[in-house]
Amino acid sequence: MKPVVLICSQDAEFYLFFSHVLEVDGFATELASTDNVIRHATEREPEAVVLDCQPGSATGLGICARLKGALQTDALPVIALIAAGAEHQQLELLEAGIDETFLRPFAxxxxxxxxxxRLRTKPLNSNGDDDAGLLICGELKMQLGRRRVHCNGQQLHLGPLEFSLLRYLIENPGKVCSRDELVSAAWPANIHVGARTVDVHISRLRKTLSPYNVIRTIRSVGYALEEQEI
Known part of the structure; x- marks a missing residue:
């Protein structure tokens, strides 16, 4: 069965174009309106949702928040396609839990x-367990496909930026990661992010990991994830 991608748009031409692109590559598509996207996502269980975000509209932001809240899962990727001139939407969508954004025009x-x-990293292997796409550092365990993190057996609830930051640190245990590296790992390429913003999100990540202080600050350089057991 072809993986289903739900496209939420009010623009028929937009849907026809992207449905053709996706179907040629082996996906099935369905059109959802802003009013029924939650019902479609619940009933059809798509592999991904693509949001057509129009400039000057908070529709995409609202739908993303509603999807993430209603489905209570990070396993369903939600992608926003943002119109040129509406770059400010990217940061708002990231805070709402969006998984990826593309600024139009794009290939x-x-x-x-x-x-x-993304779909290749879903946590399914020949035994049907959840260990595919698993990163481990001490008592930290990260399931990439399900976008879940456990620390000392307890599930942690991370925002998309904190998840991406922690993933990069886990993938580079013990390495001193500069703020520029962390920006590249967690933020879109065309978004300017200052050092203070990185520090704020690392602070949030540390608070979530508390009382396990596994992220070490290297003054004037960056951060490193301790390799020892928590």
């Missing part, structure tokens, strides 16, 4: 590449 191949890579 459709980028969306296809993201979907293919």
């Amino acid at each position: 459709p191949a980028k969306l296809l590449s993201y979907l293919s890579a």
Whole structure:
């Protein structure tokens, strides 16, 4: 069965174009309106949701928040396609839990590449367990496909930025990661992020990991994840 991608848009031409692009690459698509996208996502259980975010509208932001809240899962990737001139929406969508954003115009191949890579990391292997796409550092365990993190057996609830930051640190245990590296790992390439913003999100991450202080500050350089057991 072809993986289903739900496209939420009020623009018929937009839907027809992207449905053609996705279907040529082996996906099935369905159109959802802003009013019924939650019902469609619940009933059809798509592999991903693509939001057509129009400039000057908070629709995409609201739908993203509603999807993440209603479905109570990080396993369903939600992708926003943002119109040129509405770059400010990216940070708002990231805070709302969006998984990926693309600023139009962009090559459709980028969306296809993201979907293919993301769906390949779903935590399913030949035994049907949840260990595929698993990162471990001490008592920290990160399931990439389900976007879940456990510390000392307890599930942690991380925002998308904190998840990306922690993933990069886990993938580079013991390495001193500069703020520039962390920005590249967690934020879109065309968004300017200052050192203070990185520090704020690292502070939030530390608070979530508390009382396990596993992130070490290297003054004037960056941060490192301790390799020892928590």
